Amino acid sequence: MEMERMNPGPGDEEDQKEEKDERNCRACINCDRIHKTISKWMLPENARATYLERANCIPPPLFIISVSIAELAVFIYYAVWMPQKQWITLDEGICNSPFIYKPEKREEAWRFISYMLVHAGVEHILGNLVLQLILGIPLEMVHKGHRVGLVYLAGVIGGSLASSVFDPMRALVGASGGVYALIGGYFMNILVNFREMIPLFGVFRLVFIVSIVGTDVGFALYRRFIAPVNGPQVSFVAHVAGGLAGMSIGYVIFSCFDKSFIKDPRFWISIVAYLVCVVAAVLFNIFLSPAN
Numbered sequence: 001m002e003m004e005r006m007n008p009g010p011g012d013e014e015d016q017k018e019e020k021d022e023r024n025c026r027a028c029i030n031c032d033r034i035h036k037t038i039s040k041w042m043l044p045e046n047a048r049a050t051y052l053e054r055a056n057c058i059p060p061p062l063f064i065i066s067v068s069i070a071e072l073a074v075f076i077y078y079a080v081w082m083p084q085k086q087w088i089t090l091d092e093g094i095c096n097s098p099f100i101y102k103p104e105k106r107e108e109a110w111r112f113i114s115y116m117l118v119h120a121g122v123e124h125i126l127g128n129l130v131l132q133l134i135l136g137i138p139l140e141m142v143h144k145g146h147r148v149g150l151v152y153l154a155g156v157i158g159g160s161l162a163s164s165v166f167d168p169m170r171a172l173v174g175a176s177g178g179v180y181a182l183i184g185g186y187f188m189n190i191l192v193n194f195r196e197m198i199p200l201f202g203v204f205r206l207v208f209i210v211s212i213v214g215t216d217v218g219f220a221l222y223r224r225f226i227a228p229v230n231g232p233q234v235s236f237v238a239h240v241a242g243g244l245a246g247m248s249i250g251y252v253i254f255s256c257f258d259k260s261f262i263k264d265p266r267f268w269i270s271i272v273a274y275l276v277c278v279v280a281a282v283l284f285n286i287f288l289s290p291a292n
Contacts, residue, residue: 031057038138042186043257044193050258051142061140063149067116068129071175074099074117075125094118094173101160101172103291112160113153116175127216128175135182143257148182151250154274155181158245159238161281167237168291176220177242183209184243185250192255249274 035055039048078094094100098108101115119125132152140148159177163170187209220236248270253261261267285291 031055035141038141042138042142044189047258055141057141059145061137061145061148063145063152064132064136064140067152067175067178068133071117071119071125072129075119078118079122094120095171101163103164103169103171103289106164106285106289106291112164113156115160115172116156116178118173119175120173123219124174127219128179131212131216132175132179132182135179135186139182139186139254143254147253147261151181151185151246151253152178154249155179155184155238155242155245157278158274159242161278161285162241163237164289164291165281165284168289172238174238176216176236177238177245180213180239180242181246181250183213184246185254186246188247188251189254192251245274 032052032055034057035052039051039055043051078097095102097118099111099114099118101111105111119128136148136152155177156175157177158181160172163172187206190206190209217236217239220239249267252264252266252270256264256267
């Protein structure tokens, strides 16, 4: 009897295999439902069938999740391990962070990217995390991490460089440049493919985006012009620059989900325009900036 329990027969092995197949089937059905919902929100009707044919959950949306965890970890570090007033305004701990972009520290080039890890308060990081997770995860499931990462970082770099030119004496924190790049690319795709993306849903999506953006920009303007601060006031130019990066580079990349965007001439036009702006901003910072 003991030997029989230790060595299951062929019938037991078949039952285990059937149970495993059934679990995998249920997982596939749930995964298919998720992909169908995402395709309706992210893609025009003529592209959904192609997406659903090749859709899978591997790899998972690692880029957006990793960036969000990093931003949350840095926020917790400054809010908990280095306690300060963390609501609307900055405090001394963040102002002295090696991540924040500060005009007088422009020679430390990593700050033009690392500022996205630091946030001005609870409402600031919650707004960015909610937006980039709600929008970024579906975008990454459709377009994969390398495309979403390219758009996100284009917004981050463009945001800091634009801020250094148009608001040169102000510090900069937050991932809004990257978030607004994702929003800009998605927004342009809705406008261009409005009739194919179910008009009622299209209207709802536009209203949703406008309301979220309006609220976030309102907080940014409040922090910049109204809120009393213990540290430097924070620029909001990154919101605008990130959105423009998304409406150009992001739009081209997100509209080429089923083909190589490298072969699309619109991509190279937008990249050349972006690089011209980057070079112009770098030269401005070297020779003309009031922060010099």
